[in-house]
Amino acid sequence: MIQRRISAPKIRRTAKPKKDQRLDEIHRLAAEIIHAQGYAATTLNDIGKAVGLTKAGLYHYLPSKERLLFGIMNYAMDRIQSDVIAPALAFSDPAERIRAIMASYAHLIIDDGQAITLIINEATGLTPAHQRKVAQRRRAFYEFVRETIQQLKDTGKYPVLDVTVSALSVFGVMMWLAHWYRPEGRLTRAQVVEEITELTVGRMLGVPQVAGRKGGKIHAASKR
Secondary structure, eight states: OOOOOOOOOOOOOOOOOOOHHHHHHHHHHHHHHHHHHTTTTOOOOHHHHHHOHHHHHHHOSSSSSHHHHHHHHHHHHHIIIIIIEEEEEEEEHHHHHHHHHHHHHHHHHHHHHHHHHHHHHHGGGGGGGHHHHHHHHHHHHHHHHHHHHHHHHHTTOOOOOOHHHHHHHHHHHHHHHHHHHOTTTTHHHHHHHHHHHHHIIIISSOOOOOOTTTTTHHHTTOOO
């Protein structure tokens, strides 16, 4: 059977200038604060104190609170492109690709779950133009996953149910991971990734695990 070609955003792998690295750090810390306090209750002074900058110093990187929120969401989508989509494109087989996607996405949520969660919970804090841009990037990722699931169904090898329902359900499980995961919990990070990957791919999509290809091991090359 001929596999349909999957399109995905092109990934540019260039070293970031120091200012951009600092901005990524600000976005990570700001996401943690907004996740804990809520966007409306968080001030730029709160962010400045957390990152060791005065309000004036913070303005050097971010001209407004809304621009900060938009930056966090773009940072999250950049990580999805570089850490999830790009590695998954190496797998032509949809079964291997979906397992790689879920393992990589689980690792990313464990690393930056607050930023990923804000894309869903705080999008109303953006201007309409910025909301559209973030929504377009989210949609591109969703379609990438949905098309992979469609390819699974098209093979006739796996008991995939409705493709759209399956894709939305998989994303629902992944988004809740950001809410309940705790590094001090009973399971190790690797065990959580393996459990989530098996739940979404093995149980929900009916794709059996290939010997020697556990979820975490697929992601080993890009694991931080």
